[in-house]
Amino acid sequence: MKNVIYSIAAIGLCVMLGHLIAQALGTLPSSLYGLICLTLLLHFNIVSAKKVSDSIGWAISNMGICFVPAGVGIIDHFDLIKSHGLSIVLIIFFSTFVLLTFIGVFFQKATFKDLHTQKSTDD
Amino acid sequence: MIDMLTIDYNAALTTTSLVVGTLVFYVLFAKLQVKLKAIWLNPMLFTIILIAAFLMIIDMPFVEYFEATSLINGLVEPAVVALGYPLYQHLNTIKHQWKSIVLLLTLGVLLVIPISLILTMCFIALPEIAVSLSLKSVTTPIGISLTEALNGNNSVTAFAIILAGFFGSLFGVPWLNFINVTSAKAQGLAIGAASHALGTATISKISYEHAAYGSISIILSAVSTAIISPILIPFLFTYFS
Numbered sequence: 579m580k581n582v583i584y585s586i587a588a589i590g591l592c593v594m595l596g597h598l599i600a601q602a603l604g605t606l607p608s609s610l611y612g613l614i615c616l617t618l619l620l621h622f623n624i625v626s627a628k629k630v631s632d633s634i635g636w637a638i639s640n641m642g643i644c645f646v647p648a649g650v651g652i653i654d655h656f657d658l659i660k661s662h663g664l665s666i667v668l669i670i671f672f673s674t675f676v677l678l679t680f681i682g683v684f685f686q687k688a689t690f691k692d693l694h695t696q697k698s699t700d701d
Numbered sequence: 702m703i704d705m706l707t708i709d710y711n712a713a714l715t716t717t718s719l720v721v722g723t724l725v726f727y728v729l730f731a732k733l734q735v736k737l738k739a740i741w742l743n744p745m746l747f748t749i750i751l752i753a754a755f756l757m758i759i760d761m762p763f764v765e766y767f768e769a770t771s772l773i774n775g776l777v778e779p780a781v782v783a784l785g786y787p788l789y790q791h792l793n794t795i796k797h798q799w800k801s802i803v804l805l806l807t808l809g810v811l812l813v814i815p816i817s818l819i820l821t822m823c824f825i826a827l828p829e830i831a832v833s834l835s836l837k838s839v840t841t842p843i844g845i846s847l848t849e850a851l852n853g854n855n856s857v858t859a860f861a862i863i864l865a866g867f868f869g870s871l872f873g874v875p876w877l878n879f880i881n882v883t884s885a886k887a888q889g890l891a892i893g894a895a896s897h898a899l900g901t902a903t904i905s906k907i908s909y910e911h912a913a914y915g916s917i918s919i920i921l922s923a924v925s926t927a928i929i930s931p932i933l934i935p936f937l938f939t940y941f942s
Contacts, residue, residue: 592782606927607846609781613920616785617792627789634786639902641780642745643727645841647770648777649749649863651856653756654763658830658857665824666857667864669834673817674865674895677838678873681809681918682882682891688801689886 585633588625592616719769726751741871745899746863777842784840784898787916794913802890806918807925809894813838814926814933822941829854835934836926837861840897843923851934862897869896870903885910893918 596612603611619625652659659666730744756766767774795802814835821831832853836844841862848858873892882888885908892900893915901915 589779589782607843609778609842612782613785616782617789620789634783637783644776644780646748647767647774648859650752651763652860653753662825669820670861670864673813674868677809677813677895678891681894682877682887685890686882686884686887
């Protein structure tokens with residue numbers, strides 16, 4: 579329980595820092611700055627990774643719930659779905675697979691080259 | 702006076718039951734997914750479908766539901782911040798490869814935005830939708846804030862992001878195996894880039910490397926999309942005006 583409160587406090591702090599930095603610098607969404615803050619705080623051992631690992635691990639595996647309200651918004655767009663739904667799905671499907679293939683194929687090639695130069699044991 | 706109290710009481714009751722209902726459905730679907738070991742039974746998607754159907758049956762406007770569940774929607778931001786933990790965990794892992802990773806993910810963004818935008822403009826010809834579909838590969842809160850800045854449509858972006866995530870979690874690994882991309886690192890990086898947190902959450906169960914490279918990919922793709930899209934998207938639109 580102590581660790582849960584500790585984790586919530588750590589995340590809350592980073593959310594606030596993210597807002598402050600976003601106000602000062604702009605460019606990126608505040609949540610991204612918050613993410614970077616958490617990484618740095620953990621890296622420099624200001625926030626204990628051991629204490630947050632369980633709660634954050636649990637939160638990440640269940641974060642799908644956060645997107646339910648936004649997703650339900652699709653019921654306001656039935657006209658769009660009726661006239662363009664199939665094209666939209668096909669475009670998403672196609673471009674997602676192009677990106678998957680591009681990154682997958684080229685990164686495998688890059689790591690394969692590393693494998694030969696560094697003789698590392700991993701795949 | 703009594704009337705006012707009753708109205709407040711009713712509103713509070715509606716809000717509570719909508720939030721609790723959403724949570725309960727999600728938990729039930731999540732349990733069912735584990736029990737049946739069915740990866741396609743995505744709790745997020747099934748909760749969305751069920752609630753969408755329910756709202757249409759009781760004839761409740763979406764705005765009312767969205768306002769009632771603002772508590773859940775408010776968790777999106779802390780959820781993104783939480784991704785700082787896997788990034789911290791895997792910083793050492795990518796130390797030797799960060800240059801090729803950043804380069805490849807940037808090229809990926811430069812590839813996927815024009816493809817989605819041009820296809821949408823050719824087949825649908827609605828700029829609003831074109832913006833939304835170009836931003837579908839990044840994690841939801843970042844996709845939404847960029848959509849707002851570039852005059853897209855929030856709900857369409859939200860749904861497109863879910864679909865992209867869903868495709869990746871369902872077909873990502875089988876497809877990559879099929880085209881002979883079998884390395885855990887390459888699979889993680891590809892699925893993180895194309896299907897963000899939803900895809901990564903699904904493949905994280907396969908191996909530590911899937912989770913590590915997936916998380917890195919989500920974060921770095923989101924950062925490069927946030928930097929590139931405000932320049933690239935208006936530039937691409939100059940060809941359609």
